[in-house]
Amino acid sequence: MATEATFTLPADRFPLGSVFEQLPDATIELERVIPSRDALVPYFWVRGVETDGIEEFFADQPEIRRIELVDSVEDEHLLRVEWASDHDGILHALTETDVPLVEAVGTDTQWTFDVRGDDRSDIVSFQQRCRELDVPITLRNLHPLTPTDSTVEAVLTEPQREALVLAFDRGYFDSPRAVTMEELGDELGISQQAVASRLWRGIDQLLATTLPETTRRPEA
Structure with a gap:
C-alpha cells in the first residue's frame, strides 16, 4: 500500500x-x-x-x-x-x-x-x-494512502494540510483576519515565510484538484 x-x-x-x-x-x-x-x-x-x-x-x-x-x-x-x-x-x-x-x-x-x-x-x-x-x-x-482517502486529501502533504487546517480553525481566512501569519508560525514552530509557503502550495494544489477545468501555469 x-x-x-x-x-x-x-x-x-x-x-x-x-x-x-x-x-x-x-x-x-x-x-x-x-x-x-x-x-x-x-x-x-x-x-x-x-x-x-x-x-x-x-x-x-x-x-x-x-x-x-x-x-x-x-x-x-x-x-x-x-x-x-x-x-x-x-x-x-x-x-x-x-x-x-x-x-x-x-x-x-x-x-x-x-x-x-x-x-x-x-x-x-x-x-x-x-x-x-x-x-x-x-x-x-x-x-x-488508502482508497478511502479523498482526492483532495491525497494531493496535500501533511505539513500543507496541518497549516491549512490551523489557519482555518484560527480564523486566518476570516474578514477581518483573527490571527496573523506570524502567530500561526509560532504555533506550528516554523517561520512566517514557511507558513506562507505551505498555505500557498496547499491552496494551489486544492484549486488544481477541485477546479480541473482551469489552466495551470507551466512548472518552472
Missing part, C-alpha cells in the same frame, strides 16, 4: 543549511522530483529574501558545483543547482532508493522532508540508506 512519511533533519546537516547563518529569515523549498539516478534535485526556491545577488550566498557551498539564478520576483528566487558528484546525503538516499520527494522545506531550525513509497518497505529502505550515509533523519509521521 502506498505510504507517505515525514522526516526532519537539522538545518546544518543538509548542504544548503549553512546559508541560514547569513539568511536566518529565509525559507528554502526544493522543487519536488521523481527520482533519477542520473540527477539530483536541480531546482529550489528561496523565499523571504530581497536581494539582487541571491546566488552569491550559495556560491561557496562545497557540495555545490555550479548555481545560477533562473528567475526572481520580489522576495522569491528560483535557482538551478548542479551538485558535486561526491556528495553523499539525503538527496542521494532518495535517488538510490527510488523514493519520490513530495515536499522539502528548510528553515534556520530544521528541514522537513515528505516522501512517498509504493509501500512501507520503500520507506524502510530509505531510512536504512540514510543511516548508512550518517544522515540523522527523524521520522515524524507515517501513514498509508
Whole structure:
C-alpha cells in the first residue's frame, strides 16, 4: 500500500543549511522530483529574501558545483543547482532508493522532508540508506494512502494540510483576519515565510484538484 512519511533533519546537516547563518529569515523549498539516478534535485526556491545577488550566498557551498539564478520576483528566487558528484546525503538516499520527494522545506531550525513509497518497505529502505550515509533523519509521521482517502486529501502533504487546517480553525481566512501569519508560525514552530509557503502550495494544489477545468501555469 502506498505510504507517505515525514522526516526532519537539522538545518546544518543538509548542504544548503549553512546559508541560514547569513539568511536566518529565509525559507528554502526544493522543487519536488521523481527520482533519477542520473540527477539530483536541480531546482529550489528561496523565499523571504530581497536581494539582487541571491546566488552569491550559495556560491561557496562545497557540495555545490555550479548555481545560477533562473528567475526572481520580489522576495522569491528560483535557482538551478548542479551538485558535486561526491556528495553523499539525503538527496542521494532518495535517488538510490527510488523514493519520490513530495515536499522539502528548510528553515534556520530544521528541514522537513515528505516522501512517498509504493509501500512501507520503500520507506524502510530509505531510512536504512540514510543511516548508512550518517544522515540523522527523524521520522515524524507515517501513514498509508488508502482508497478511502479523498482526492483532495491525497494531493496535500501533511505539513500543507496541518497549516491549512490551523489557519482555518484560527480564523486566518476570516474578514477581518483573527490571527496573523506570524502567530500561526509560532504555533506550528516554523517561520512566517514557511507558513506562507505551505498555505500557498496547499491552496494551489486544492484549486488544481477541485477546479480541473482551469489552466495551470507551466512548472518552472
